[in-house]
Amino acid sequence: MTAADAHRAILAVWRIEQPRLITSLARMLRDVPLAEELTQDALVAALERWPATGVPERPGAWLMATAKHRAVDHLRRRRMLERKHEMIAAEMDEEQLTMPGLDGALDDDIGDELLRLIFTACHPLLSSDARAALALRMICGLTTEEIARAFLQPEATIAQRIVRAKRTLSESGLAYETPHGAGLSERLSSVLEVVYLIFNEGYTAACGEDWLRPQLCNEALRMARVLTSIAPQEPEAHGLLALMELNASRTAARIDAAGEPILMLDQNRALWDQFQIRRGVQALERARKLGGAGGFYALQAAIIACHAEAGTAAATDWPRIAGFYAELAAAVRSPIIELNRAVAVSMAEGPAAGLAIVDHLMREPALETYHLLPSVRGDLLHRLGRHQEARTAFEAAAALAGNRREHDMLKRRAAEAAAAMSPIRSAAMAVRKSSDF
Amino acid sequence: MKFMFIVKSAHVGPPPPQLMEAVHKLADREIKAGRMLDNGGLMPLATGAQVRIIDGRLSVLDGPFVEAKEVIGGYAVFELQGKEEALASATEFMQLHKDLFPGWEGTCELRAFAPMGP
Numbered sequence: 001m002t003a004a005d006a007h008r009a010i011l012a013v014w015r016i017e018q019p020r021l022i023t024s025l026a027r028m029l030r031d032v033p034l035a036e037e038l039t040q041d042a043l044v045a046a047l048e049r050w051p052a053t054g055v056p057e058r059p060g061a062w063l064m065a066t067a068k069h070r071a072v073d074h075l076r077r078r079r080m081l082e083r084k085h086e087m088i089a090a091e092m093d094e095e096q097l098t099m100p101g102l103d104g105a106l107d108d109d110i111g112d113e114l115l116r117l118i119f120t121a122c123h124p125l126l127s128s129d130a131r132a133a134l135a136l137r138m139i140c141g142l143t144t145e146e147i148a149r150a151f152l153q154p155e156a157t158i159a160q161r162i163v164r165a166k167r168t169l170s171e172s173g174l175a176y177e178t179p180h181g182a183g184l185s186e187r188l189s190s191v192l193e194v195v196y197l198i199f200n201e202g203y204t205a206a207c208g209e210d211w212l213r214p215q216l217c218n219e220a221l222r223m224a225r226v227l228t229s230i231a232p233q234e235p236e237a238h239g240l241l242a243l244m245e246l247n248a249s250r251t252a253a254r255i256d257a258a259g260e261p262i263l264m265l266d267q268n269r270a271l272w273d274q275f276q277i278r279r280g281v282q283a284l285e286r287a288r289k290l291g292g293a294g295g296f297y298a299l300q301a302a303i304i305a306c307h308a309e310a311g312t313a314a315a316t317d318w319p320r321i322a323g324f325y326a327e328l329a330a331a332v333r334s335p336i337i338e339l340n341r342a343v344a345v346s347m348a349e350g351p352a353a354g355l356a357i358v359d360h361l362m363r364e365p366a367l368e369t370y371h372l373l374p375s376v377r378g379d380l381l382h383r384l385g386r387h388q389e390a391r392t393a394f395e396a397a398a399a400l401a402g403n404r405r406e407h408d409m410l411k412r413r414a415a416e417a418a419a420a421m422s423p424i425r426s427a428a429m430a431v432r433k434s435s436d437f
Numbered sequence: 438m439k440f441m442f443i444v445k446s447a448h449v450g451p452p453p454p455q456l457m458e459a460v461h462k463l464a465d466r467e468i469k470a471g472r473m474l475d476n477g478g479l480m481p482l483a484t485g486a487q488v489r490i491i492d493g494r495l496s497v498l499d500g501p502f503v504e505a506k507e508v509i510g511g512y513a514v515f516e517l518q519g520k521e522e523a524l525a526s527a528t529e530f531m532q533l534h535k536d537l538f539p540g541w542e543g544t545c546e547l548r549a550f551a552p553m554g555p
Contacts, residue, residue, distance in 0.1 A: 012521035016529070019470065057532060059525075111469070218438075218516055225471030252554025271554050279474070 006051040014043050015141035017060045021067045022138060023113035028071050031175040032120040033166035036138050038074060042067035111230040116178045118227065122191040123174055130165035131194040133158055139226065140219045150212040151201065185234070192240045192297065195223050199244050217248050228283065235292020238283045242301035245280030246308050249273040265313040277308045299328045318348035335364045343376055351383040371400035375410060382417055391417035439550040440515045440523045442530070445507035446543030449481070456537040463530060467515070472526070476513035507544060523547045
């Protein structure tokens with residue numbers, strides 16, 4: 001085994017054991033950031049020792065004993081609350097003498113502590129970037145270097161971000177607290193937001209990039225599964241898990257052999273992961289059973305589920321999708337959701353109904369430079385046979401498009417609309433099936 | 438990366454309750470950690486059957502199969518970061534067998550799922 005192999009093997013054990021280590025230490029020290037730091041010391045000790053001795057038979061117990069040792073040392077040094085903690089420390093010393101067996105270690109129920117850990121890492125006081133880095137480090141056991149690679153950032157930037165975030169938590173007295181009652185769902189939304197941010201960072205990664213980037217999707221899925229198992233009563237946690245499982249189910253179908261993205265309606269549905277779709281649909285059902293059918297994530301998941309459950313693009317239940325978009329638009333006022341609703345309505349009721357919504361959005365200042373607005377408008381006009389206007393809209397969209405590939409595609413569509421302006425072609429184009437979205 | 442763990446053994450007869458309990462706890466922990474996606478135990482081979490193609494002809498064979506050595510007893514599907522994590526996980530699982538089922542011999546084979554798509 002090379003040194004690099006040994007290093008990777010140790011990190012793998014570490015990833016499995018780390019949540020239990022941090023939560024145990026946090027309970028002892030009443031301080032999550034400090035617990036994280038001392039747990040890292042245990043990892044460093046393993047990285048020094050194990051390449052020579054080999055991975056011990058019970059690596060989890062070894063790491064736990066080492067980490068607790070550090071915690072005891074720390075408590076001793078600080079002499080916090082004097083005698084009382086001396087007694088705790090003495091008890092812990094004894095505990096270490098009898099190293100827990102493997103199955104004994106499995107008895108620890110760390111649910112509540114893990115929830116505290118996640119809530120601390122994703123505290124709304126921290127920037128969302130800092131929350132993402134802390135969560136990947138403390139909950140998923142990624143190293144700073146791995147997080148940096150996944151986010152295409154220099155390692156020093158991420159390291160600094162983590163140090164600052166931990167300092168902020170400690171200085172604000174937030175190192176060890178769990179919100180209850182009304183605070184819980186408010187704080188949960190801050191956690192879900194970070195999990196979804198991590199997922200999307202991975203989902204937008206291009207093919208051929210460092211494998212750690214797409215891996216972010218799996219880390220986010222893992223975190224959401226953790227959340228749904230330790231906070232099973234929270235419908236939006238299930239809703240987010242559903243949304244991510246359903247989106248991730250299309251991973252293999254999203255790009256062609258040349259690495260070019262394929263639009264959902266044009267994808268080969270045989271490549272959609274049915275196993276993952278089932279998990280997504282099950283999570284969505286749980287969200288609904290908990291009364292969360294109208295939640296922000298659950299509604300988006302419901303829309304994707306309509307696509308996932310359609311055997312062919314033509315079989316898509318557009319009226320149902322348009323209904324979910326209407327619910328979503330009523331819950332969250334967002335011009336982008338409204339634009340998506342326009343597309344769904346045009347598929348359900350025809351291009352004129354969609355165009356009415358889009359024309360309304362033309363007055364929306366937030367979408368002034370958003371190329372998809374004139375692009376969708378051009379498509380609807382084209383389907384209505386209004387080719388002159390369609391051409392103008394596609395030209396406007398091309399001028400706003402940020403990337404070359406999209407710019408070229410919109411220019412092509414403008415040319416198509418121009419060519420369709422002759423009366424005979426325009427009649428033919430008007431009845432053409434619209435599957436371009 | 439998705440992995441399937443396949444547990445094989447020549448041993449017949451039920452495992453000791455302590456092992457079953459420990460394996461359930463481990464499975465529970467792995468599900469809660471978001472890593473284990475699915476798992477299941479299989480009924481004895483004797484209750485199964487095989488459909489084979491031999492000499493270009495289909496034939497159905499009912500169990501038991503005398504020639505079978507190691508028999509698949511169960512499987513689990515995991516979503517893991519990579520082979521190292523799969524090895525760490527399978528080692529932990531097999532260590533439980535070593536500790537709680539003296540004399541038992543067997544294999545936990547781990548296989549990555551082939552990627553779908555282009």
